[in-house]
Amino acid sequence: MSIEIRNISKRFGDFHALRDLSLHVDSGELVALLGPSGCGKTTLLRIIAGLETPDAGSIHFSGEDTTDVHVRERGVGFVFQHYALFRHMTVFENVAFGLRVKPRRERPGEAQIKAKVHELLKLVQLDWLADRFPAQLSGGQRQRIALARALAVEPRVLLLDEPFGALDAKVRKELRRWLRRLHDELHVTSIFVTHDQEEALEVADRVVLMNGGVIEQVGSPQEVWDHPASPFVYGFLGDVNLFHGRAHEGEVRVQGLRLASPEHAHVQDTPARAYVRPHELDVRRWSAGQSSADGILAQLERAIVVGPVARLELVPLGEAQPQDGQDPLIEAQIPAQQFRESGFEEGETLVVTPRRARVFVEGAA
Numbered sequence: 001m002s003i004e005i006r007n008i009s010k011r012f013g014d015f016h017a018l019r020d021l022s023l024h025v026d027s028g029e030l031v032a033l034l035g036p037s038g039c040g041k042t043t044l045l046r047i048i049a050g051l052e053t054p055d056a057g058s059i060h061f062s063g064e065d066t067t068d069v070h071v072r073e074r075g076v077g078f079v080f081q082h083y084a085l086f087r088h089m090t091v092f093e094n095v096a097f098g099l100r101v102k103p104r105r106e107r108p109g110e111a112q113i114k115a116k117v118h119e120l121l122k123l124v125q126l127d128w129l130a131d132r133f134p135a136q137l138s139g140g141q142r143q144r145i146a147l148a149r150a151l152a153v154e155p156r157v158l159l160l161d162e163p164f165g166a167l168d169a170k171v172r173k174e175l176r177r178w179l180r181r182l183h184d185e186l187h188v189t190s191i192f193v194t195h196d197q198e199e200a201l202e203v204a205d206r207v208v209l210m211n212g213g214v215i216e217q218v219g220s221p222q223e224v225w226d227h228p229a230s231p232f233v234y235g236f237l238g239d240v241n242l243f244h245g246r247a248h249e250g251e252v253r254v255q256g257l258r259l260a261s262p263e264h265a266h267v268q269d270t271p272a273r274a275y276v277r278p279h280e281l282d283v284r285r286w287s288a289g290q291s292s293a294d295g296i297l298a299q300l301e302r303a304i305v306v307g308p309v310a311r312l313e314l315v316p317l318g319e320a321q322p323q324d325g326q327d328p329l330i331e332a333q334i335p336a337q338q339f340r341e342s343g344f345e346e347g348e349t350l351v352v353t354p355r356r357a358r359v360f361v362e363g364a365a
Contacts, residue, residue: 001062001075001156001189002027003048008057010043017043018054019213027062028187030180032204034194036236040213041193042161048191049076049159061156077155077188079146081162085134091145092117092130098153120148123182140171144178151186160192164199172196176203197237201225209233231360234275241281241330247272247361255296255316261359274357278333282353283312285342295351298330300344310339314352 003025010018018040025031033041046052048059050071058067066074085094095117099108108116121127124144134142143163150158163179164172180203183190194200200207201221209216209224209232217229228234235242245254250265252258254274264272286297298314305311314330330352344350 003157003189003191004060004063005044005048006058006060008044008047008054008059010040010047010052010054016213018047020057021213021215022057023208023215023218025189025191027189030183030190030192030203030205032192032194032200032207033210034197034200034207034236035210035216036195039210041210044210045159045161045191045193048157049078050074051078075153075156077150077153077158079143079150079158079160079163081165085142085146085149087134089133090130091121091126091132091134091137094134094145095120095149095152098149102153116152120152123151123185124148138171139167140175143167143175147179147182151188155188158188158190160190162193162195165194165196172199179203201237209236211236228275228358231273231275234358234360239278239331241276241278243274243276243357245272245274246270247359252357252359257296257354259354259357259359261357264359264361267361271362272359274354274359276354276357278311278331280355280357281330281332282355283314283332283334283342283344284351284353285344286349286351295353296330298350298352300346300348300350301329303339303344303346305336305339308336310334310336312339312344312350314350317349 005021005023008018008021021040021044033044035041043052047054050066050069054067058065060066061074086097089097096113099113099116118127118130121130124147126141126144129137129141134145137145164175167175176199204221206218207221207224208218211232217224217233224233225237228237234240243254245252246269247261247264247267248269249267250260250262252261252264252272252274259274297317299317300312301315302313303310310333312332312334314332315328316330332352
């Protein structure tokens with residue numbers, strides 16, 4: 001079941017939730033809608049489900065216009081963040097609910113319902129909990145039951161709104177892997193909403209980056225990570241250092257350092273922003289009289305060593321000091337072994353050099 005979203009717009013009073021947004025989701029694809037709170041991702045999901053009506057535009061399932069089709073007729077399974085299980089029903093009855101409320105002509109017999117529910121509970125690896133009530137389950141178990149209930153009606157499309165948002169980090173990670181394996185087994189066209197970039201990059205076939213009611217970028221996890229299309233995408237996907245400077249004829253000057261930027265060879269003295277991820281910085285000790293032309297002088301303020309990685313927080317010095325409004329800290333990540341062998345100490349001066357930077361000039365992506 002493919003999904004075509006065409007020129008969807010939606011307002012809530014003066015708030016423009018979605019602005020002329022279009023997107024195609026292939027049959028059997030698992031797509032993540034990723035972005036900050038208020039960017040429109042949940043509104044889009046609810047419009048696909050039929051829980052909200054767009055002000056303009058249309059939704060098509062495999063070429064069929066479903067914009068005005070009632071939510072009950074769309075064949076959509078919906079999983080909410082907070083499970084939405086019926087507390088007075090057992091796990092078995094929760095999963096069976098969607099089958100039991102089907103119109104009489106479509107409703108399976110009791111024997112079929114029983115077989116179907118047990119099949120689904122096995123699929124989500126919780127068949128041993130059939131007689132329990134939701135209050136007797138962990139958060140992760142409840143969410144798997146909610147997913148089994150959504151799958152019971154054999155939806156053409158599965159929609160998940162922050163499905164793991166209410167769970168702790170360890171359970172989230174386990175359920176992310178489990179959802180990916182489940183999807184590979186079932187191949188139901190699925191869209192899930194998240195504000196967690198790690199979740200989107202780990203689980204989805206494609207990631208849709210949203211901001212302010214529009215789509216900033218669509219691509220595979222590797223594409224959006226390696227080739228961010230805009231400053232927003234670069235800043236949203238993981239930790240990043242932002243340096244302000246000026247671009248001129250293929251070179252950018254930031255904090256006393258000159259960086260090659262051949263993609264901006266025709267730019268003339270224009271404000272620019274250079275984005276550098278923490279692991280893309282080389283760090284070495286500085287000694288008096290040493291030239292800093294190839295790096296940024298900075299004082300090591302704090303070192304946090306956790307497992308195999310050392311995270312360094314550095315404060316730029318001299319000409320490299322940030323301008324008003326800039327984050328005063330540079331964050332670098334180096335292997336913990338390298339940190340120990342270098343003997344860096346908090347308070348000493350280091351030289352920080354970007355191995356690569358993504359440069360955006362004012363007025364261009």
